[in-house]
Amino acid sequence: MPRESAAATLAALLDRSIARVGELAADGRCFDRGEVVRACDVWDNNTGPFFRVACSPWWARERRGRQALCWLADFGDRRRDWVAGLVGDRLLPPARPDPPFHRDRRGVVQPAWDVLTATALDYLTRDYDLAGAEVTGIHVERAGAAITGRVTLTARRLFDAPEATVPAVVRLMLGDIRTVRLDSADATGAAADLGAGGVTIRAGSRGVLAGADATFIVEDDQWHLSSGGRAADARAADLVRGDRRPLDRPALGVPASNASFVLHRAMLLIRSVRYAKLVGRAPLRELSAGLKGAGEAILSAAHSDRALQRLHDGWLEACPQLARELHRQLPDNAAFRAVPVGDPPPDPAPANHGQLTLASFGRGGATVNFATGDDWELRSAELPGAERIVLDTAAFTEPHPISYDAFAMGDDVLTIR
Structure with missing residues (x-):
């Protein structure tokens, strides 16, 4: 196989994703939930395509591999940058920066997450009553070595919106936070200050979130009528989100299909930490160790049903919580019943x-x-x-x-x- 073939790049990306989960979970004090989600979310819709590439005959593997790699990376600039950061960008499609707004199927301009610049803040304060807004949500979390935070505001519109039925919501996100001082009882009013030292969000009369940078989004079905929406409308003539080109989907044999299913479910179990209430329930260290080297192993086993079956069984034996989940969800599946599972570990004592x-x-x-x-x-x-x-x-x-x-x-x- 060529050293930098698309199939090998996909395998390396899978292995790096799994290894990254283990690195992020090694010390919970520096956990980065968002990065774990990104590492596994990519494999929600791409585990099956990778198995199809691996199981392809030699004359189709590289073509399908390039198609699958481009499809995987073509999901916005953040996804592409993440993939490039792990395996390089030589085989990736050209970068296409995400616009700060787009048109929906009706042709109505819609906002997306955007950097909070002085111009954006001017539109925001012109269109929404931030000074009288209500703080309805506070979210602060560790992201590796940094801290990130989000303040959610319900704000009154300052423009005519005759068809409005619900208040507008403004979400302000800060990165690399240095100061957190928040009290949800102090919940009326908000402001943003942009300076050379970063961004400060003031929530209520005394609350502060101060960080290096900020992004924001407005959730308002009437945003297109605001001054910011009208300015975007004049610039968004061709920004209609289109469908991505579909992939080839040749059928997989039973052993490959079973192994693909187990790996996919493992990635979904890891990705469950996207829900903060489930953090600690997914055995991230166990799964990362049990799936180590999965990408290379799949390429090596792809054309042998017996090797694929050994891969499937080995993953379940190395990841007992995953095996128990599959036994519970699919009790009649003979492929999963063949791998014995032990009793679950006891619940930990309350932490003090x-x-x-x-x-x-x-x-x-x-x-x-x-x-x-x-x-x-x-x-x-x-x-x-x-x-x-x-x-x-x-x-x-x-x-x-x-x-x-x-x-x-x-x-x-x-x-x-």
Whole structure:
């Protein structure tokens, strides 16, 4: 096989994705949930295509591999940059930067996440009453060495929107946060300051999120009538989202199909951490270790049913929680029943010490993630009846005692009531 064939590049990308999950989960204090999701989300729609490439005859493998690699990477500039960062960009399609807005199927201009510049902020404050907005959501989390945060506002429109039936929502996202000081009881009014030192979001009269940069999005079905929407409308003549070119989908044999299914379910189990309440339930370290080298192994086993069956069984034996999940979900499947599973491990004792990695609060309550124990494993806690959160930067930067009366860490660095 050529050294830089598309099939080999896909295999390397899969192996790097799996290894990256293990790296990110090694120390829960530096967990990066978003990166874990990105590492596995790419394989939701691409595990099957990779198996089809691997199982293709030699004369079709490279053509299908290039097609699959381009299809995988052609999902916005962020996906392409992520793929290029892992395996290089020699075989990737040209970059196509995502526009800050697009047209829907009706031809109506719609916003997307965009950088909060002085011009964007001018449109935002001209179109929505941020000073009188209500803070309806607070979300701050660890992202590796950095901290990121999001403030959700419900804001009154300052433009005519006769067909409006619900308030507009503005979401402000900060990266590389240096200061967090938030109290959900102080929930009226918001402002953004852009300076040489970064971006400061003020929530309520005393709340502060200060970071290096910010992005934002407006969720408003009447946005096209705002001054920002009208300005975008004049620039978005051809920005209609189109469908991507479909892939070749030759049928897989039973052993390849079973192995593909197991790997796909493993990626979905890892990706379940996209829901903060499920962090700590997916055995990220176990799955990353059990699937190590899967890409190269698939290429080597692709043309042998017996080798594919060994691959399938080996993954289930190395990932017992995945095997238990498949037994539970598909109790009548003979392929999964053939691999024995043991009893699940006992529930861990409540943690009395930990370092916060995520705090999310809104009208539905609160969710926290934290790292605890000698190996800094991840845990999550849901507090559906929570009515108030008080949060400080120190909760994310060092361990604190945990109290469960009203969930709290340390001396007023995190309190949820």
